[in-house]
Amino acid sequence: MKKNLSVYLILILIPYIVLLPYTFQILEVGNDFELYYFVYKKYIFELLKLGHFPLWSPVEASGMSLIFNPLSQYFYLPAWLFYLICLILGEVTKYYFLIFTIFAISIFNLGLFFFLKTFKLDIKIILVSIAITCLSLKITELLRFPNAIHCFSWFPWILYGINCAVLNKNFKKSFLIIFLSSLMILTAGYPYYIFYGLIIFGIYFIFLLINPIKKKIFDKDFDSNLSFFLKCFIPGILSLLIASPWLLKISQLISISHGRSDPEINFSLDTSSNIYDQLGSWIYPPFSYAEGWYYFGSISVLIIIVVFIYNITVNRNELFKNHTYRYLSFFFIFLLFFCYQISSPKNSFIFETLWNNLNFIQNFRHFVRFNVVLIPFLSLILAISITEFIKIMNGNKVKEIGYVIIISFISILLLQINFIYFSNYENSFWETWQLKRIIFAEQSLQQPFSLIVGLYKNLVYPLFFTLSFILIIFSIRKSFVQKYLKNKAIFLNMILFITFSELFFLTNIQWAIPFNYYNLGFEKLNLQPNYNYNSENALEDINKNFHINRVALEKSGNNTYEGNTYYRNNKRHNINHINNWGNKNHVKLFKKYFNSNGQFKKNLEINQIKQLKYFYGMDKRSKRIFFSNKLNYKDIDEFVQNSIEYEKNAIFDYKKISYDGDTLILDINTQKSGWVSFIDTWDHNWIVEVNDKPKKINKLFGAYKSVKIESGFSTVKFSYKPFNLNFTKN
Numbered sequence: 001m002k003k004n005l006s007v008y009l010i011l012i013l014i015p016y017i018v019l020l021p022y023t024f025q026i027l028e029v030g031n032d033f034e035l036y037y038f039v040y041k042k043y044i045f046e047l048l049k050l051g052h053f054p055l056w057s058p059v060e061a062s063g064m065s066l067i068f069n070p071l072s073q074y075f076y077l078p079a080w081l082f083y084l085i086c087l088i089l090g091e092v093t094k095y096y097f098l099i100f101t102i103f104a105i106s107i108f109n110l111g112l113f114f115f116l117k118t119f120k121l122d123i124k125i126i127l128v129s130i131a132i133t134c135l136s137l138k139i140t141e142l143l144r145f146p147n148a149i150h151c152f153s154w155f156p157w158i159l160y161g162i163n164c165a166v167l168n169k170n171f172k173k174s175f176l177i178i179f180l181s182s183l184m185i186l187t188a189g190y191p192y193y194i195f196y197g198l199i200i201f202g203i204y205f206i207f208l209l210i211n212p213i214k215k216k217i218f219d220k221d222f223d224s225n226l227s228f229f230l231k232c233f234i235p236g237i238l239s240l241l242i243a244s245p246w247l248l249k250i251s252q253l254i255s256i257s258h259g260r261s262d263p264e265i266n267f268s269l270d271t272s273s274n275i276y277d278q279l280g281s282w283i284y285p286p287f288s289y290a291e292g293w294y295y296f297g298s299i300s301v302l303i304i305i306v307v308f309i310y311n312i313t314v315n316r317n318e319l320f321k322n323h324t325y326r327y328l329s330f331f332f333i334f335l336l337f338f339c340y341q342i343s344s345p346k347n348s349f350i351f352e353t354l355w356n357n358l359n360f361i362q363n364f365r366h367f368v369r370f371n372v373v374l375i376p377f378l379s380l381i382l383a384i385s386i387t388e389f390i391k392i393m394n395g396n397k398v399k400e401i402g403y404v405i406i407i408s409f410i411s412i413l414l415l416q417i418n419f420i421y422f423s424n425y426e427n428s429f430w431e432t433w434q435l436k437r438i439i440f441a442e443q444s445l446q447q448p449f450s451l452i453v454g455l456y457k458n459l460v461y462p463l464f465f466t467l468s469f470i471l472i473i474f475s476i477r478k479s480f481v482q483k484y485l486k487n488k489a490i491f492l493n494m495i496l497f498i499t500f501s502e503l504f505f506l507t508n509i510q511w512a513i514p515f516n517y518y519n520l521g522f523e524k525l526n527l528q529p530n531y532n533y534n535s536e537n538a539l540e541d542i543n544k545n546f547h548i549n550r551v552a553l554e555k556s557g558n559n560t561y562e563g564n565t566y567y568r569n570n571k572r573h574n575i576n577h578i579n580n581w582g583n584k585n586h587v588k589l590f591k592k593y594f595n596s597n598g599q600f601k602k603n604l605e606i607n608q609i610k611q612l613k614y615f616y617g618m619d620k621r622s623k624r625i626f627f628s629n630k631l632n633y634k635d636i637d638e639f640v641q642n643s644i645e646y647e648k649n650a651i652f653d654y655k656k657i658s659y660d661g662d663t664l665i666l667d668i669n670t671q672k673s674g675w676v677s678f679i680d681t682w683d684h685n686w687i688v689e690v691n692d693k694p695k696k697i698n699k700l701f702g703a704y705k706s707v708k709i710e711s712g713f714s715t716v717k718f719s720y721k722p723f724n725l726n727f728t729k730n
Helices: 002-018 033-048 077-089 094-117 123-135 137-144 146-152 155-166 171-187 191-209 211-218 225-254 275-283 298-312 323-343 351-357 359-363 367-393 398-422 428-444 449-457 460-475 478-484 488-509 538-545 584-593 606-615 636-649
Strands: 027-029 512-514 625-628 653-659 663-670 674-681 686-690 693-695 698-700 704-709 712-720
Touching: 002 094, 002 123, 002 488, 027 094, 033 077, 033 094, 033 146, 033 538, 077 094, 077 171, 094 123, 094 137, 094 146, 094 155, 094 367, 123 137, 123 367, 123 488, 137 146, 137 367, 137 488, 146 171, 146 191, 155 171, 155 191, 155 225, 155 367, 171 191, 171 225, 191 211, 191 225, 191 323, 191 367, 211 323, 275 298, 275 398, 298 323, 298 367, 298 398, 298 460, 298 488, 323 351, 323 367, 351 359, 367 488, 398 460, 428 449, 428 488, 449 460, 449 488, 460 488, 538 653, 606 636, 625 636, 663 674, 674 698, 674 712, 686 704, 704 712
Parallel strands: none
Antiparallel strands: 027 512, 625 674, 653 663, 663 712, 674 704, 686 693, 686 712, 698 704
16 A cells, blocks of 8 residues: 555656656746636735625626636636645745646556556556656646646546556446536536547547457456446536536637637637647657647657567567457547647548538637647556566567667658758748747857757757667667666666656746746836735725726737736726637737827727727726617717717716626616626626626626616626526626
């Protein structure tokens, strides 16, 4: 038992060792980490401290659902454990959130360990394979997408649950594993991976339905496939039923969201893989999109390739006896080709058919990310290949395996030399994101470290393949084996050392920024130092912000608005929207008058700009509530002019009684009937009451909430009620 606990502890700690610069606060994750993910955790936490469960976010895109926004990860149970821990610690910080994000890799490791164990592999080989998987570029690339990495962390658990079901282990065990893991995937807040999981789990399930294959892989007889089907189907469908209210509400939100409600195939073709990208994932990362790369390091790649070529050529007779290796290797090759068809939509034979027949994937893009499903199986193939290579090391066909090693190495080296010196292929993704970080590190460090870092532009890969070749070619020599590699652990440690030496830098640098880079006040963004401080009264901040002018400018350092900038804008509400997100009618209006970075368009007249600032509460009056005699207007100019005149004639006056982001209560006096409009976007879950009676909620410009009131005194209450069925609405 103690041995098992020590193994589990090692698996949990490996990611924090692999990511030491993050663990010890030397680096932090840039890109989407803060503006797309941490900001929601911070916003929710600050209000939870006060006993308020926020459901709607008024701080972005002129209002946005919080509970149904996948970025907020509202129904993911580990996220609430994170809030609980932060409540005990007294605050939430980007560092705490990063530790929580890295812990997703620990969850992944544990699931992968149990999955690999079902194939009766050596524990030491499993641990080395998992450590290499942690160093691989795809796992740590996901740190910038905390929701994605938490979603993916449960993939190997599902695979383990499927294996438990097929091996006729305790029904309760397989049920709980598949049920809980499925529920985590469905609620982790990354819909892309729900689709990816559905495909990969389905393919693996179908693979194990083939009884002769199943019997030979696991070396035992099995019950009927009906029992296997029910063991997998029942917990999976139950988790889907439990998560369905949230998933349906997400679908409802997407139906009114900009860039996602009007299917356009060019949206889904964005960032398509290609043959260079796939080759890069195996032997030369600079040619591969970080969105989809899965490079496992030179020595791992060389072992996998050498063992495969050796088995299908020199050792082909024995290959047919080694059922586990044979069937799983060819299954993995099938996955490689299948993944290429999905991850490369521009070159795919099947993608357009899938896109035309599966409506829900029409809102997805960056299909190059689909390669992530290969990771658990690549780890499995690595573990099996290392096992096979150790057998070969102790075999008698030294000459034959030597030829395979030499031919494999020379072929890879020639390809790499061609890529570096002769190919005209350019990977703009690498140059825009990864290369500039390498150059920055190279220029920041002293010799000899800057020279070593500079090798990561290109030459480090042939160098490490050469080093790996030397180790592997010597490892098959009996004298070398007898002298140095009698203990299998020495060989495994050498593999791990070479992989760590090659990938530690790149796996940490790929999305890194210096720790506290923004909190210290990045001068380009003109941020206040420590702008991310924790508020002692977030509810009062929201209430005050109702009377503070809103902004449209971005503060992310880009030319377009990227992410929720509530904290970067000193807690001022923003009418700008995240790319391909936000109420589509609001975004349509916004794009009519503003550039994507929040600047007014140059063709606008001064008076138009004044009217826009007045309408969106961007001037000192910070107006949010308007009164008009109708709702149909050709543009904002006409509405503003009519509203100003009508409010004056009706002697319209109102007082805000309370506001917490989810509920607004107004006391209104007017001598005429008319329409009260709240310039905060509408969605299906808003309701309104006038004098405690439900009223129909209407929309101004199809985007903002409005209600009809009569003359005299009225109390108007706008409320966001996500699951309330008893109300009047459009």
